[in-house]
């Protein structure tokens with residue numbers, strides 16, 4: 181599989197999953213615009229990784245909560261690359277900006293989640309499409325459980341925002357099908373080297389042990405390169421008939437049944453999995 185000659189923009193690729201995606205696209209031959217919000221040095225480090233694998237690109241800054249900054253970002257992509265083949269909508273603001281339960285959350289926090297996900301994706305796709313070449317790829321990063329369930333109370337704003345983003349994927353998929361542009365969402369399971377590593381150590385350990393203990397059948401968390409691999413697959417020529425879908429990339433975590441204790445489900449223990 182090669183993406184040689186393709187141009188990509190990955191929002192939020194200064195670190196975490198976005199960096200894993202940018203590196204994988206570069207390894208496959210694409211040139212990548214590395215977007216950041218505040219951490220320019222991290223974005224430059226990503227760019228160095230792209231160069232180390234024989235590709236290139238440039239770094240650019242924007243707050244995705246501000247439509248005019250998204251427009252400025254795409255204008256820069258146009259002036260640097262001249263065209264675009266892959267747009268990955270990955271950026272997500274710090275958890276503290278939207279983390280509040282449904283009975284107490286204020287409209288400012290709710291808006292923050294919606295603006296950074298649903299509205300940013302709407303504006304981003306509208307800006308991307310005029311410079312996307314036929315057969316292009318649009319991929320949004322979601323967290324599908326947040327929109328499907330109601331138990332993680334302080335995730336209500338982000339859950340609603342990601343659900344809206346997933347709906348937009350389906351509508352854009354139909355709107356852009358005549359140009360053979362595909363639009364899909366990827367829903368990672370909990371992933372190492374991401375927002376996870378910014379959480380208190382005790383919380384990280386609890387999450388790792390939960391998944392290693394059987395709630396991820398493959399017995400471990402994902403990595404940014406696991407998610408990058410999935411994005412690269414969707415960008416391949418062979419994925420040209422896949423559109424409007426939400427792909428869980430989670431070692432089987434989304435297949436688990438929360439109605440039953442693990443002991444009754446008899447999930448075979450993953451080889452080599454152990455508690456932190």
Ligand SMILES: NC(=O)c1ccc[n+]([C@@H]2O[C@H](COP(=O)([O-])OP(=O)(O)OC[C@H]3O[C@@H](n4cnc5c(N)ncnc54)[C@H](OP(=O)(O)O)[C@@H]3O)[C@@H](O)[C@H]2O)c1
Nearest residue numbers: 192196197216217218219243244271272273370371374375
């Ligand atoms: N981590 C997981 O386990 C997991 C699971 C499921 C889904 N996801 C999804 O995967 C995506 C990436 O998650 P992550 O954990 O890898 O993220 P992360 O490590 O927290 O990185 C967030 C990225 O978004 C950028 N960003 C933050 N606020 C921004 C703003 N206002 N405007 C523009 N960019 C902004 C950051 O830029 P700076 O570096 O400049 O601050 C950074 O590049 C998200 O969409 C998330 O919902 C993650």
